[in-house]
Amino acid sequence: MIDYTAFISAAHDVLGPRGFTCDADLIDPWLTDWRGRYTGKAIGMASPQSTEQVSQLVRLCAQHGVNIVPQGGNSGMSGGATPDASGTAIILSLRQLNDISPIDPNARQVTCGAGVILQSLHTEAEQHDLRFPLTLGGKGSATIGGLISTNAGGTQVLRHGTMREQVAGIEAVMADGQIYNSLTPLKKDNRGFDLKQLLIGSEGTLGIVTAATLFLSPRIGGRTVLWVGLPKVQNARDLLIMCKDMCGDGLEGFEILPDHCLSAVLDYLPSARNPLSDRHRWYALIEIVAGTDNAEALNDLAESVLAKALESSLIEDGTYSANETQAEAFWLLRDSISPAERAIGPAMQHDISVPVSRMADFIADTVPRVENAFPGTAALAFGHLGDGNVHYHVLAPKGAIGGVWEEEEGKQISIFVHDCVTEWNGSISAEHGIGQMKRDELGRLGDPAALSILRSVKNALDPQGLLNPGKLIPAEPT
Amino acid sequence: MIDYTAFISAAHDVLGPRGFTCDADLIDPWLTDWRGRYTGKAIGMASPQSTEQVSQLVRLCAQHGVNIVPQGGNSGMSGGATPDASGTAIILSLRQLNDISPIDPNARQVTCGAGVILQSLHTEAEQHDLRFPLTLGGKGSATIGGLISTNAGGTQVLRHGTMREQVAGIEAVMADGQIYNSLTPLKKDNRGFDLKQLLIGSEGTLGIVTAATLFLSPRIGGRTVLWVGLPKVQNARDLLIMCKDMCGDGLEGFEILPDHCLSAVLDYLPSARNPLSDRHRWYALIEIVAGTDNAEALNDLAESVLAKALESSLIEDGTYSANETQAEAFWLLRDSISPAERAIGPAMQHDISVPVSRMADFIADTVPRVENAFPGTAALAFGHLGDGNVHYHVLAPKGAIGGVWEEEEGKQISIFVHDCVTEWNGSISAEHGIGQMKRDELGRLGDPAALSILRSVKNALDPQGLLNPGKLIPAEPT
Known part of the structure; x- marks a missing residue:
């Protein structure tokens, strides 16, 4: 049995009364993840002021057998910083460790x-x-x-x-x-x-x-942002290769979105405008940067990219930002997809990757499969094509009720999408991590050899299992 | 007790008679590292033809408790691929796994x-x-x-x-x-x-x-190699920063050497010439590359670098390669330092790193300390200044007898050099690894927290301790 009273008293000794609190008013805001999906309980919240204090606190937790949930800004996407409902953990806030050392510009x-x-x-x-x-x-x-x-x-x-x-x-x-x-x-x-x-x-x-x-x-000297319309997603792959060849290290971003996403954003942002005169099935946003502020050279490069892409029929139309305001406006269209889709209705969101060279084919193959398997849904893939990573959202059929639909059909959809990704040798978490949200799916789909290494290293470095329990490492198979 | 006869028979079953051999004539060349420092014994040598065969062999070793020493080209610098003298291991040659898949030029x-x-x-x-x-x-x-x-x-x-x-x-x-x-x-x-x-x-x-x-x-389009003379090693740090600023990603190499190394090379290679008209205390070799074969632009850049370095008194003189033959000639001077030094007499060699920004100061500080502590020796640091990594050779006093000196004063010198490196927060192995050569030194000087993680992960992933025993992971403290 863990003696929580003794632990709390010892934690106060190590961190002082302000460094460790059991005050519900102070703790509550940190018990729910920012997307509101997970809520847990905690014994208390520690806010150490130094690495030495973190070390002392962790020793104390090891002595008493107290679980630790480390937390930064609480803005994770997979519930990785939210304690479970058992109330056996402390939240360990690292937010007080906020020093920035003097920058050595030569060492960068x-x-x-x-x-x-x-x-x-x-x-x-x-x-x-x-x-x-x-x-x-x-x-x-x-x-x-x-x-x-x-x-x-x-x-x-x-x-x-x-x-x-x-x-x-x-x-x-x-x-x-x-x-x-x-x-x-x-x-x-x-x-x-x-x-x-x-x-x-x-x-x-x-x-x-x-x-x-x-x-x-x-520092970046200057940038220009291109916005182009494509007849089909497969062209995006060839366009990416062309841009890499023409822009080299200057290619900073390559994002794609289907017309459905642009529609949603134009409905959602009254002030937003379609950068092109017509509509196209797909769009790509391409950012090119230069070390020096040579707007003319960047514009020349953008012109060349557009000319070559049009000539080779990779795109149907395209434009580039005339100034920083327009560059921001193009990015705003891209950055508003998530809230715009959310305004339409419930959706299942997946953060997935496949090899960069296969992403366009993956989208072309799986979108109709998902929509056929779940009639009335719309599957939308958008985002970082250049990284082989898209956000793959599946919108609920019209009239579906949020929570209920997510728990029922939504779960089946996620399983279906994750199975497709696995079939294409992809990852069910490209950039958001596993946390508590995808832990079971990692256990279901992960390569047995990889899971066995994950578990072995976890057991070796945290034999008591006190560090962020219930996150990332799938439970042992029964 | 390990039943070696049963193991050998099972290994033959898995790999066939040519895939596993106990023939001393075939094994002997692989029992000594290429520098001739370590010689061991082996039960036999396995040469699997596929990953599946490696897997079957490793399972067999796990069943029988047989140690495994994996080996590639046997050209390591730290004895990491040479078995110990106990004769309890097999050599596992990976040399048969030599397929190269078709290259996808787009995916690079x-x-x-x-x-x-x-x-x-x-x-x-x-x-x-x-x-x-x-x-x-x-x-x-x-x-x-x-x-x-x-x-x-x-x-x-x-x-x-x-x-x-x-x-x-x-x-x-x-x-x-x-x-x-x-x-x-x-x-x-x-x-x-x-x-x-x-x-x-x-x-x-x-x-x-x-x-x-x-x-x-x-592919690289073109390159030019600069050769410059410096009055002191500390200037090399500022010159590196200047080259990074002026050449950006085009800066491919930045190597330094003291005049002693140039002397040794000029003595060793009768056809070699000093690229500059005078001698200087230090030299830097700087390689700049470009994506396109624009010799004029590269030459202009080289001229600018030299002009600015002379103007700011970072260098005393400098030149750049007029063509590929001359570029090769400059590199040959650099690449011949090790054999040229070896021709002079015995030396202790150290492959060390400190933070890039501190390397020049480290050399200036420690070279006289080493030479004072061990009278008659000469300490020479040369190599990858741009990576904070030099080869730090200490030449024996005149008349010292190779093997004897290395075992006696030589060992003390290595301890002294490694202590200096540790004092400067550096690494006793920058690029050559630990192998069997530096395992005890890593145990003596390594951070206890880091050593404890190394050992825990090793025990977790290889609980029987069969994989390359006696290498890298320092023995537990007694």
Whole structure:
């Protein structure tokens, strides 16, 4: 039996009265994930001020057998930072670890506490004429620790990679309270397998990230955004290859959407305009950047891309942003798809990937299969074609009632979509992680060898199973 | 007790008489590492023809409790592929797994068996107007499996990263014989922590890499190589930053050497010439590449770099290659340092890294300390300054006798150098791995938290300890 009273008293001793609270008013906002899908209970909430305090607290939890749910900005997409309903865990908030070390512009690196908010890092980097390239919708709340623990993606992955590629070094507290520190980053270090790679994407199940050293990129000089209409999704693949050849490293983004998504956005945003004079079956948004602010050269490149794409019949029409306002307007169309679809009615959302070269074919193959299997639904795939990652939404038939439909037909739809993805050698989680939402599906569909390695490493590094229980690692088969 | 007779008979059943041999004539060449430092014994040598055969053999070893030493080209630098003297292991040669799948030029990827030789991959990529950028001295024998298992480096890391960054997906046989397969590579996949990262750099202690999918780069259009003389090593750091700013992604290599190394090479290679009219205390070799064959633009860039470096007094003199023959001649000076030094007499060699920004200061600080502590020696640091990685050789005093000196003063020197590196937050193995050579030093100097994670993961994935015993993972403290 766990002596919670003794644990709470000891936690107060370690963290002080403000560093550990059992006050329901303070804890409640953090017991539900931001999308409102999961709600749990907690013994209390710890808010340590230093890595040393995290270490002491984790030792205490190990002594008492208390579960730990690490939490950053609570803006995850898969319920990975929400405790379960048993009330046997504490929430460990990393939000107080929000120091940003002075930036060394020559090394192009910065060291951040796990609680630093992404937007703050963007601002800090800009002040040194540098850039932290990873960005995503939740940048105003997402923390560096959470981004690392979920290996977050976003819209700039095509050129800059996921969070994994931004990480030079990590500091983390392991399940026994030991502090692992690789914050002094070495470009080359072959003292065995790379331990920081284990922590990236482990969703707090192997250790608790407390700080990281991150790479910074040179500032962007200028950008232009192209908006083109395509007759069929398969053309997007060839267009992507053409853009890579013509733009090289300057190609920052390549997103696609079907006409249904554009319709929904134009209905949802009264001020929005279709960038082209006609409608097309598919659209691609293509961002090209340059290191120097040479608008003319960028415009010339955009013109060449459009001319060649039209000439080779890959696109039916296209335009490019005349200025930054128009570039923002094109991106707004893309970024408004999710809320616009939500306004139409209930939908099942899937964050999936297949090999980049196969994504267009995957969409063309599976959309009619899903719609045939579930009459009245509409399957819409949009997003990061350049990464082989789309958000695959299936809209409920007209008149379906949200919660009920999701629990019944919706669940069957997700199983169907995940089966299709698995058949195409894809991933049921491209960038949102597993959390509690997809844990059973990972157990059902994951490669047995991979699941066995996941479980073995988890048991080795967290033998008591106290770190973020019920997340990511599928239960052992019975 | 292990029944070796039964094991050998079963291995013959699985692999056929040619796939498993106990013939000393066939095995002997593989019992000694190529540098002649380590020699071991083996029960036999297995040469499976397929991943399935590797899996069956590993299951057999697990049943019988037989140790396995995986081996590729046997060109490792740290004795990681040489069995110990106990004669309780088999050598598992991966050299027969040498298929290269057809290259998809659009996906810029290729799938290779673990036994494919690096040079063969270079040739294959070139035939598709592509390039596999990683290269090193042993390219004629080093295999893809060995390069992955040691996370090899080489001369192009500055721009392209180590082997880790070239790997899109891996196939490996785990200690229980299960086959882990991520050869269908996904650009984004967040189904838990990335298992392939565990295998990269694990030197065959966690699993046996049998195949990999690798990224390919666009072909290089042209290159130019600069050779400059510097008054002091600290200038090399500022020169590196200047080159990065001026050349961006075109900066492919940045190597340094002291005048002592140039002297040795000029003595060793009768046909070699000093590229500059005078001698300087330090030299840097800088390679700049371009995607298109625009020699004029490259020459202009080289001129600008030299002009700015002279103007800011970073260099005393400099030149750049007028053609490919001269570029090769400059590289030959760099590549001949090791054999030239070896011709002078015995030396202790160290492959070390510190943060890139601190390498020049590290050299300036430690070279006199080493030479003072061991009178008569000469400490020489040369190599990949752009990666924060140098080869740090300490030459024996005149008249020292090879083997004896290495065992006595030499060992003390290595301890001294490794202590300096640790003091500067560096790594005692930047690119050569740990193998059997540095295992005790890793145990002595490694961070206790990191060592504890290494051991836990090893025990979890190879509970019988059969995979490459005595390599990489330091023994438990007594």
